[in-house]
Amino acid sequence: MPDLDDADRRILRLMQQDATLSTQGLADAAGLSTSPAWRRLRRLIETGVIDRQVALVPPAKAGLHALAYVQVSLLDHTEATLARFDRFVQTEAQILECATITGTFDYQLKIVATDPEGLEHFLMRRMLSLGIIRSTVTHFVLRQTKYTTALPL
Structure with missing residues (x-):
């Protein structure tokens, strides 16, 4: 499992709130440009830090x-x-x-x-x-x- 830096934690907090964010929306909210945000998100998924993305149904x-x-x-x-x-x-x-x-x-x-x-x-x-x-x-x-x-x- 990778070490999580502040940018990773921001991405994880944002994804926990709304996993439907576009890559651009995620990048803007995390204070990153699009490509680094996308690469970080892919790495978090591939290493299992993000296990799955689901819809929450009341x-x-x-x-x-x-x-x-x-x-x-x-x-x-x-x-x-x-x-x-x-x-x-x-x-x-x-x-x-x-x-x-x-x-x-x-x-x-x-x-x-x-x-x-x-x-x-x-x-x-x-x-x-x-x-x-x-x-x-x-x-x-x-x-x-x-x-x-x-x-x-």
Whole structure:
């Protein structure tokens, strides 16, 4: 991974705000000429500093009105159980995030659904039916006061 200088950080901050900027717009906002801005952006992409560029869709605009954080404790920690849970997480589109955590639980998931009943259906019929989960604790999000994907650079 390359060392990031101030110009790289400016480009990254700008791209995190709006990845649809034209090369000229990016160069102007970053205080660079077009060619160096383009070369720096290409290098950031090619070296994996910029992993991908995506569109952010507000969940409610897509009909997803329930958001919850779910803590999961597995029955055991064998390779087979961990692999099965990881495969499940990777294939379920309703799971937006999954992190292995410390403490009483093994994982924390961020899950979306159309409504609370849809979330309950997902948990009971999809996740708990795996037969490898000891317990879960669900925390419904009542209101998000901050949402960003931008890293502080």
